[in-house]
Each structure stands twice: as structure tokens, then as C-alpha cells.
Amino acid sequence: MTVPALPEESFQRVLCVVAHPDDMEYGVSAAVARWAARGIEVGYLLLTRGEAGMPNPPEETARLRVAEQQAACAVVGVKHLTVLDHPDGVLVYGLDLRRDICREIRRFKPDVVLGSGYDIETPFGFDQADHRAAGLATLDAVRDAGNRWVFPEQVDDEDLPPHSVRWFILPGLPGSGATHGVDVTGEPLRRGVASLEAHAAYLAALPDHPAPADFIPKFAALSGKAMGVEHAVLFRAHDLQAPPEFFTEAEQD
Numbered sequence: 001m002t003v004p005a006l007p008e009e010s011f012q013r014v015l016c017v018v019a020h021p022d023d024m025e026y027g028v029s030a031a032v033a034r035w036a037a038r039g040i041e042v043g044y045l046l047l048t049r050g051e052a053g054m055p056n057p058p059e060e061t062a063r064l065r066v067a068e069q070q071a072a073c074a075v076v077g078v079k080h081l082t083v084l085d086h087p088d089g090v091l092v093y094g095l096d097l098r099r100d101i102c103r104e105i106r107r108f109k110p111d112v113v114l115g116s117g118y119d120i121e122t123p124f125g126f127d128q129a130d131h132r133a134a135g136l137a138t139l140d141a142v143r144d145a146g147n148r149w150v151f152p153e154q155v156d157d158e159d160l161p162p163h164s165v166r167w168f169i170l171p172g173l174p175g176s177g178a179t180h181g182v183d184v185t186g187e188p189l190r191r192g193v194a195s196l197e198a199h200a201a202y203l204a205a206l207p208d209h210p211a212p213a214d215f216i217p218k219f220a221a222l223s224g225k226a227m228g229v230e231h232a233v234l235f236r237a238h239d240l241q242a243p244p245e246f247f248t249e250a251e252q253d
Contacts, residue, residue, distance in 0.1 A: 002228045006169070006180040006237060008034075013041045015110035017101055017138040019091055019130040021050040021069035021083075022199045023116065025212075027219055028171055029076050030184035030192025031233040036077030037188070043080035044073060045104045047097065047134050052089035054205045062088075064201055072198040076191050080108065091130040093137050099151050101141035106160035112167040113142050114235075135170075142168050142240070169235045174226045178234035181227035189220055189231045 014035060018024055024032065024044060032042050046069065049062035056064070066083055073081050084100055091097070105113065118135030120127060144150040146164035154160040172178030184192060196203070196212040203209050220231035227234070 003178055003181045003226045003232075003234060005227070006182055006235060008038065008040065008182065011035065011040045011112055011167075013043070013108060013110040014112040014114060015043045015045060015105060015108050016114040017045045017047070017104075017134065017141075018116055019047050019128075019134040020053065020088065021046060021065040022053075022072075022196070022202055023131070025072055025192070025196035025199060027192065027216055027233055028114070029072065029195040030188045030216075030220065030231075031182040031235075032078060033076040033191035033195075034182055034184055034188040041080070042076075042078050043082070043104075043108045043110070044069075044078055045101065046081070046083045047086045047100070048088040048091060048130065049083055049085065050088050050202075052087075054202060056205075058088075065199075068199045068202060072195040075195040075198055089130065091133045093133040097133065097137040098141045098144055099154075101138055102144040102151050103154055103158070103160065105141060105145040105165065106154055106163045109163050110165060112169060113138065113165050114169050114171075115139060115142075117170055139168065164241075166239065166241050167237060168240055169237045172234035172236045174222050174234065177236055178223075178226065180237045181223060181229075181232040181234045183224075183227065183229045183231070184220060184233055185224070185230040189217060192216060192220075 016024055036042055050065035051058035051062040054061040115138035116131050116135040118132050142165050146162050148162045193212045193216050223232040223234045224230050
């Protein structure tokens with residue numbers, strides 16, 4: 001069965017929450033380029049500055065990686081970049097992380113939040129600890145943001161009213177539960193590749209890392225087959241305002 005397109009015609013703001021500089025650029029940024037070109041407002045929230053990702057001194061690495069992330073954002077049309085100062089490599093799931101993500105959701109008021117996976121095992125091996133912590137904290141913060149009595153100081157003291165998110169989406173893979181896709185054929189894919197190329201110093205510090213143009217189009221082509229287009233990015237999408245499938249199936253019986 002062909003994977004359907006995300007209902008992006010209803011999207012107004014998308015907030016993407018990831019652990020590190022460069023996390024958005026391994027394919028998903030091609031979808032962001034398409035959204036931005038269609039007038040959808042996209043914001044990035046990075047939970048760390050990526051200071052543990054290179055052999056340089058941490059502060060030097062953090063400045064470099066944030067600058068490269070700013071360049072990557074410019075390539076795909078992202079004008080809202082927020083970078084927090086949680087420690088790279090030892091990101092801790094907990095109330096502090098949930099609070100910070102909740103604050104950004106209430107501030108940016110997205111109707112879509114893009115998070116990262118929180119599974120221990122992935123098709124590519126064991127996922128990195130920061131990614132798992134970020135993914136789970138984002139999932140919980142989406143619910144926190146809509147509850148006036150969770151982190152009420154943001155509502156009362158920071159003038160950030162509760163905000164309910166419509167869609168929670170995660171990157172998907174062919175054959176791994178993807179529910180929707182975004183056609184990134186052409187210019188969005190080119191911009192997606194270029195956004196990873198903007199992390200030039202970081203990639204140069206990784207032994208034997210392939211050139212972005214050598215692998216991102218290949219993955220996008222595999223996803224495109226699932227969607228019936230040349231190149232695509234796949235997602236697992238959850239409509240948080242739809243009735244649970246259990247109840248709709250029960251009504252049909």
C-alpha cells in the first residue's frame with residue numbers, strides 16, 4: 001500500500017526538537033525545505049550545543065557547531081533557531097528537560113511537533129543516549145504544554161498560556177511503521193543535502209563519513225518508492241486530536 005502524504009496543507013507552524021546540531025540534517029531537513037517554501041513557519045529547538053561531538057575543546061566545538069547549524073538552517077529556510085545548554089553526551093531525561101521543551105512549545109505555538117525516536121534499538125543499531133532522552137522528553141512535553149497545571153510558573157509568571165499540539169511526528173523508514181510521507185523530489189532534496197554539507201567541519205572530524213550527496217538521495221529514493229514518488233521523507237504521524245482507533249473500530253462493529 002502506498003504511504004499517503006502528510007496533510008501539510010493544514011500546517012502553519014512546525015517545531016522540530018532534537019538533541020544536537022546536525023540531527024535534523026540526515027534527511028529530514030529536505031522535508032523542512034519543502035515546508036518553508038510553502039510558507040509554513042518552522043522552528044528548530046536544539047537541546048545541546050554539541051560540544052562533545054569533536055576532538056576540539058568543548059567551548060570551541062560548541063561555537064563551531066552552532067554556527068554550522070545556523071548555516072544549515074539558512075539553507076532550508078528556517079528562521080527560528082533556539083539552542084539550549086544541556087550537556088552534550090549526557091543529556092538527562094527528567095523534569096528540567098521537559099520544562100524547557102514545554103516552554104518552547106508554549107512560546108512557538110506549533111500545530112506540529114517533530115521529535116526523535118526513543119527506542120533503544122533501531123535498524124541502524126543501538127540509538128545514542130541523547131537521542132532517546134530527547135525523544136521521550138519531547139513526547140511528554142507535548143502533553144505537558146497543554147496542561148495549565150504542569151509547569152504553571154510558565155503560565156503565571158512568563159505569560160505563556162497552555163498550548164495543545166495537533167500532530168506529533170517522528171522520522172520513519174520504509175517497512176518500519178511509517179504512516180505518511182513528504183515528497184521532496186527536486187529542490188527540497190537538493191537543499192536537504194546542502195544543509196548537511198553546511199556541517200563541514202563536523203563531518204570532516206568523523207572518520208570515513210560518506211559525502212552527503214552520496215547517501216541522502218539514496219535513502220530518499222527508497223522512501224520515495226513507498227510513497228510512489230522519486231524522493232520522499234517518511235514519518236510516523238500521530239493526530240493527537242483524533243479519537244483513538246480503538247473507539248472508532250468499536251463503533252464500526
